[in-house]
Amino acid sequence: MDDEQDTPEGPFRASSPVPVYAQLADELQRQIEAGELSAGARLPGERDLARTYRVALGTARRAIQELRDRGLIVTTHGKGSFVQDR
Amino acid sequence: MDDEQDTPEGPFRASSPVPVYAQLADELQRQIEAGELSAGARLPGERDLARTYRVALGTARRAIQELRDRGLIVTTHGKGSFVQDR
DNA sequence: AGACATTTGTACGTATGTATT
DNA sequence: AAATACATACGTACAAATGTC
Numbered sequence: 152m153d154d155e156q157d158t159p160e161g162p163f164r165a166s167s168p169v170p171v172y173a174q175l176a177d178e179l180q181r182q183i184e185a186g187e188l189s190a191g192a193r194l195p196g197e198r199d200l201a202r203t204y205r206v207a208l209g210t211a212r213r214a215i216q217e218l219r220d221r222g223l224i225v226t227t228h229g230k231g232s233f234v235q236d237r
Numbered sequence: 238m239d240d241e242q243d244t245p246e247g248p249f250r251a252s253s254p255v256p257v258y259a260q261l262a263d264e265l266q267r268q269i270e271a272g273e274l275s276a277g278a279r280l281p282g283e284r285d286l287a288r289t290y291r292v293a294l295g296t297a298r299r300a301i302q303e304l305r306d307r308g309l310i311v312t313t314h315g316k317g318s319f320v321q322d323r
Numbered sequence: 324a325g326a327c328a329t330t331t332g333t334a335c336g337t338a339t340g341t342a343t344t
Numbered sequence: 345a346a347a348t349a350c351a352t353a354c355g356t357a358c359a360a361a362t363g364t365c
Contacts, residue, residue: 165353170353196331198331206353208354208355210352210353210354227331227361227362228330228361229331229363230330230361231330251359282349294335295333295336296335301350312350314341314351315342315351316350
């Protein structure tokens with residue numbers, strides 16, 4: 152079934168006390184810990200994430216920064232963000 | 238002479254290999270290390286910085302984030318950014 | 324070398340929400 | 345209640361790094 156990219160995946164709500172960027176970061180962390188995103192795997196691009204989860208580019212970037220801060224991924228200019236080992 | 242707030246202070250140039258936000262962070266770090274901003278002192282607000290240095294709000298915020306990352310200041314919601322001891 | 328596509332980085336500007344005083 | 349200040353969220357454009365052809 153190829154119904155995964157048009158599923159809204161979200162929706163994240165701004166009314167939550169948890170910021171949208173943190174909700175997205177949490178969701179991605181869940182995917183990493185569930186093994187849906189394995190170590191070494193590349194995350195979807197910022198724009199892909201923004202589209203998929205219906206958030207602004209800046210919000211997607213903020214979520215990615217959050218994951219970097221949590222030590223879960225490493226980002227390289229021109230390449231993408233990759234899940235860290237451990 | 239009170240000519241300090243209308244002096245452009247900058248100007249920072251986007252043509253530099255050093256990003257504008259880093260140029261601003263460097264300038265503020267200089268002021269801190271020169272004692273122009275002492276430990277415990279509050280930095281100008283983000284919007285003040287943006288106006289004074291003629292940069293966008295987001296760029297001023299980025300510079301402040303940079304100083305946080307460098308461990309030079311601490312920011313508190315609703316209060317401001319304060320120079321750290323040491 | 325050069326062109327091209329993809330992806331992240333920087334910089335701009337605005338509106339609204341939340342915390343502090 | 346009001347003023348001030350940081351936080352979040354939106355959207356856009358161009359620059360820079362990477363990889364491929």
